[in-house]
Amino acid sequence: MDLRGVKHVGIIGAGVAGLATAKTLLAEGLTCTVFERAERLGGVWADGYSNFGVQAQKELYQFPDWPLPEDTPNFTPGPVFQQYMEDYADHFGIRPHLQLEAAVRTLEPRADGTPGWTMVVDHDGETLRRDFDLVVVATGLYSNIPNMPEFPGREEFQGEVLHISKLKTRDPLRDKRVAVLGYGKSATDAALEAAAVAKEVHLIFREAHWPVPRKLAGVLPFKWGMLNRLTAALIPPYLRPSPVARLLHGVGWPLVWVYWRLVELLLYVQCRLWTKIAGGKNLTPSTRVEIDCFGESTMVPRPALYGMIRQGRIAAHRTEIETFNPDGLTLRDGDKLAVDCVVFGTGWKSDQSFLPGEAREILGADEDGFYLYRHMLHPDLPNLAFVGRASTFLSVLTYCVQARWLAELIAGRHVLPGHDVMAGEIEKLKAWKRAWMPFSAGRGARVLLHMLHYPRRAVGGFRRQPAAQARHPGAAEGIDRALPTERLSHHYIGGMASVRRTGARWWRMTCGPQEQEQRKRFDELYERAQSSVMLSVERSVCGCDYGASSWTTRDEALRIGELLGLQAGQRLLDVGAGSGWPALYLAALSGCDVALVDLPLSGLRIARERAVRDQLAGACWAALADGTGLPFRDASFDAVSHSDVLCCLKDKRGVLEACRRAIRDGGRMVFSVISVAPGLSPGAYARAVDNGPEFIEADSDYPTLLARTGWAVVDCQDMTADYASSCRRQLHADVQGAEALRVLLGAAELNERLSGWRSKLAALEEGLLRRELFVTVPAAA
Amino acid sequence: MGAFLWLGSGLGAVLGVLHGVYLYRRQTARAVAGGVLSPRAVGLYYGLWAFALWTFFGSYVLAFWVLGAVAYWTMRFATGRRTAR
Numbered sequence: 001m002d003l004r005g006v007k008h009v010g011i012i013g014a015g016v017a018g019l020a021t022a023k024t025l026l027a028e029g030l031t032c033t034v035f036e037r038a039e040r041l042g043g044v045w046a047d048g049y050s051n052f053g054v055q056a057q058k059e060l061y062q063f064p065d066w067p068l069p070e071d072t073p074n075f076t077p078g079p080v081f082q083q084y085m086e087d088y089a090d091h092f093g094i095r096p097h098l099q100l101e102a103a104v105r106t107l108e109p110r111a112d113g114t115p116g117w118t119m120v121v122d123h124d125g126e127t128l129r130r131d132f133d134l135v136v137v138a139t140g141l142y143s144n145i146p147n148m149p150e151f152p153g154r155e156e157f158q159g160e161v162l163h164i165s166k167l168k169t170r171d172p173l174r175d176k177r178v179a180v181l182g183y184g185k186s187a188t189d190a191a192l193e194a195a196a197v198a199k200e201v202h203l204i205f206r207e208a209h210w211p212v213p214r215k216l217a218g219v220l221p222f223k224w225g226m227l228n229r230l231t232a233a234l235i236p237p238y239l240r241p242s243p244v245a246r247l248l249h250g251v252g253w254p255l256v257w258v259y260w261r262l263v264e265l266l267l268y269v270q271c272r273l274w275t276k277i278a279g280g281k282n283l284t285p286s287t288r289v290e291i292d293c294f295g296e297s298t299m300v301p302r303p304a305l306y307g308m309i310r311q312g313r314i315a316a317h318r319t320e321i322e323t324f325n326p327d328g329l330t331l332r333d334g335d336k337l338a339v340d341c342v343v344f345g346t347g348w349k350s351d352q353s354f355l356p357g358e359a360r361e362i363l364g365a366d367e368d369g370f371y372l373y374r375h376m377l378h379p380d381l382p383n384l385a386f387v388g389r390a391s392t393f394l395s396v397l398t399y400c401v402q403a404r405w406l407a408e409l410i411a412g413r414h415v416l417p418g419h420d421v422m423a424g425e426i427e428k429l430k431a432w433k434r435a436w437m438p439f440s441a442g443r444g445a446r447v448l449l450h451m452l453h454y455p456r457r458a459v460g461g462f463r464r465q466p467a468a469q470a471r472h473p474g475a476a477e478g479i480d481r482a483l484p485t486e487r488l489s490h491h492y493i494g495g496m497a498s499v500r501r502t503g504a505r506w507w508r509m510t511c512g513p514q515e516q517e518q519r520k521r522f523d524e525l526y527e528r529a530q531s532s533v534m535l536s537v538e539r540s541v542c543g544c545d546y547g548a549s550s551w552t553t554r555d556e557a558l559r560i561g562e563l564l565g566l567q568a569g570q571r572l573l574d575v576g577a578g579s580g581w582p583a584l585y586l587a588a589l590s591g592c593d594v595a596l597v598d599l600p601l602s603g604l605r606i607a608r609e610r611a612v613r614d615q616l617a618g619a620c621w622a623a624l625a626d627g628t629g630l631p632f633r634d635a636s637f638d639a640v641s642h643s644d645v646l647c648c649l650k651d652k653r654g655v656l657e658a659c660r661r662a663i664r665d666g667g668r669m670v671f672s673v674i675s676v677a678p679g680l681s682p683g684a685y686a687r688a689v690d691n692g693p694e695f696i697e698a699d700s701d702y703p704t705l706l707a708r709t710g711w712a713v714v715d716c717q718d719m720t721a722d723y724a725s726s727c728r729r730q731l732h733a734d735v736q737g738a739e740a741l742r743v744l745l746g747a748a749e750l751n752e753r754l755s756g757w758r759s760k761l762a763a764l765e766e767g768l769l770r771r772e773l774f775v776t777v778p779a780a781a
Numbered sequence: 782m783g784a785f786l787w788l789g790s791g792l793g794a795v796l797g798v799l800h801g802v803y804l805y806r807r808q809t810a811r812a813v814a815g816g817v818l819s820p821r822a823v824g825l826y827y828g829l830w831a832f833a834l835w836t837f838f839g840s841y842v843l844a845f846w847v848l849g850a851v852a853y854w855t856m857r858f859a860t861g862r863r864t865a866r
Contacts, residue, residue, distance in 0.1 A: 243803060244800060244803060247796075247799075252846065253849075254846045254848075254849030254850040255842065255845055255846050255849055256849075257849050257853050258845055258848060258849030258852060258853075261849075
């Protein structure tokens with residue numbers, strides 16, 4: 001599966017997972033549309049039951065880049081969290097990409113056979129068909145289909161039967177005799193709501209589960225007890241346990257065992273689980289806590305629950321419903337309950353009915369849900385991803401990590417293993433979970449306390465050097481750096497193989513003082529080039545406004561694009577990319593992906609910003625790298641270009657050799673270069689060198705140099721006349737904008753600049769300089 | 782008691798060396814990847830701390846290990862109790 005060509009993404013569901021995915025992919029420059037069948041965003045938070053809320057501390061359940069407001073109550077109430085999600089959508093500009101009351105009816109493979117899906121959507125009384133390169137299913141683990149188990153006699157029951165989702169207020173329970181079925185969060189919440197207003201409340205559950213008190217021993221917030229590395233080491237080992245975990249659960253098992261028994265003792269005492277309930281039973285679970293906490297009904301009950309049970313306000317029955325009677329229920333333990341209202345706190349069914357039948361067959365109809373590679377992808381369902389099928393206690397963060405992983409995959413900054421490896425991983429995951437995790441309909445998606453392992457191991461492989469990225473300048477703008485050979489890892493162009501050493505670390509280049517001085521000048525030049533007067537000059541000279549330093553005009557850029565034969569999905573390498581002109585322009589025109597390589601950081605910063613503005617961020621990768629040590633695998637590119645770069649570098653041969661290695665057979669390199677005209681007298685030669693770029697001199701002519709570095713020249717076009725025209729326009733534009741330029745540069749520099757243009761123009765008109773466009777292909781071996 | 786303390790500390794030291802080496806290698810690799818200037822120092826810090834803590838608390842760990850093993854087998858064979866493993 002290769003997601004690198006993905007540009008348009010359809011996201012199903014505007015809950016936490018959907019919003020996180022939209023935000024992340026939009027930031028990568030992709031176009032996204034989020035379809036939500038409800039009338040407002042929020043997923044499960046858009047429409048909850050009476051008094052519903054988050055069951056974790058607020059700092060555990062928030063977007064990492066959009067914290068909850070300071071005054072948000074702990075265990076955030078549902079409506080507050082829903083508003084928070086609305087604000088998130090507004091802040092990150094997701095709302096314009098959102099279609100509410102749009103129910104996805106089905107997905108169909110694209111008719112033309114290209115990777116992607118056609119989504120059929122019912123919206124506003126119409127049926128829409130929309131094409132996407134990638135569809136992300138972000139509907140989570142729940143749906144709008146309540147799970148209501150069938151019991152005999154229900155049709156004869158004269159009271160009311162509700163699913164918890166229909167309990168919007170306490171009113172339906174007022175003064176009634178209520179039975180609540182279930183023992184999870186929603187069921188116990190319903191029981192507490194009923195206890196406030198009902199005449200009688202019964203809580204009926206098959207199995208008791210270990211509660212997680214909000215504060216352990218009444219003192220320690222549960223997050224400190226659960227979400228730490230000690231607990232992560234002591235829970236049943238993850239799919240690939242570390243040597244420490246293996247030792248601990250091997251030879252050290254008594255320590256693990258005694259730890260969890262102490263935890264059980266704490267919970268037993270704190271919640272007084274010995275409390276006698278109906279039928280002489282108690283509330284002590286029969287499953288070990290370290291296993292039970294991976295079950296369906298793990299919950300952080302409201303503090304009042306066990307007190308209400310002890311007081312008898314909530315009558316707990318550890319049994320099942322045998323039948324409904326006209327006036328109540330008969331339980332399996334023989335008790336008969338007279339009730340007016342039964343509330344099913346039995347969760348929701350998962351609904352993937354919009355997936356085509358073939359897709360559902362591939363995912364399987366196992367009772368414990370379907371299993372995915374990294375909980376996100378299936379190798380037999382290309383261009384279909386799931387975000388939100390990894391339930392943890394830090395669900396918001398987990399879904400953001402998933403979205404990030406997906407974005408990195410689309411950007412090509414990490415790659416998937418082959419089909420068989422992915423399928424094998426799915427089978428291993430299935431076997432591992434089924435070996436010990438309690439059965440539930442959502443077991444395939446259950447991660448829970450393994451949430452510390454999941455982001456690190458299961459979703460690893462991207463941004464392997466986050467600290468390095470963060471530490472070097474430009475990292476925040478998404479600019480990578482070329483690292484010494486042994487540190488090179490994943491890269492945009494499909495992973496790294498060993499690259500010959502450049503001989504220097506990037507921050508200590510071995511180039512001479514002249515080149516270093518030149519780099520510094522370019523740095524300053526790019527910074528100044530963003531001023532309005534400079535952009536205006538650039539527009540009049542070259543017809544572009546990228547803050548560029550090359551002489552390439554828009555017409556020349558179009559010519560280069562044609563000569564390269566760029567198409568969507570191809571990869572273009574631009575060496576000495578500067579501020580992104582003309583590479584980003586070519587990428588926008590052709591739909592190709594582009595790697596920008598240069599050393600002045602300021603130019604690359606501008607290029608990255610421009611890429612984001614032009615919605616090319618997902619197709620553009622920028623790296624601080626020396627042109628002689630391009631950090632790419634051999635034959636990674638379909639096309640290479642550079643504009644007036646070789647005449648600015650000493651090691652022209654090194655750059656050409658590096659480009660030769662980076663291009664695939666059948667690719668093309670097109671570049672412009674300024675050189676000294678042949679056959680000049682010594683005096684004229686000296687004038688040419690003075691008026692040309694810093695390193696205009698070369699050991700040999702370019703056709704010879706190209707031949708020596710493995711290139712065959714297909715065409716060479718003389719662009720000297722165009723160069724001279726550009727120079728004239730430059731001089732004219734500078735004179736026109738002299739006042740503003742004087743303010744920007746100072747009088748002395750402006751005069752020097754004008755004098756330089758005049759001298760260069762004279763040299764051109766006398767034929768001392770020439771500019772050529774070379775079209776080359778890799779020479780046959 | 783003294784013998785137990787020595788035994789526990791000794792076992793702790795052995796485990797501490799193993800864990801310390803593991804952490805040294807892992808943290809050094811992470812520090813290298815993170816561009817830290819002295820990755821070995823970072824690894825050594827983690828490794829030495831692990832060794833020190835294991836050695837210092839080795840006898841406590843051993844005591845819990847023994848208690849855990851005894852309690853487990855007791856519960857396993859006690860009537861009416863659920864199997865514990």
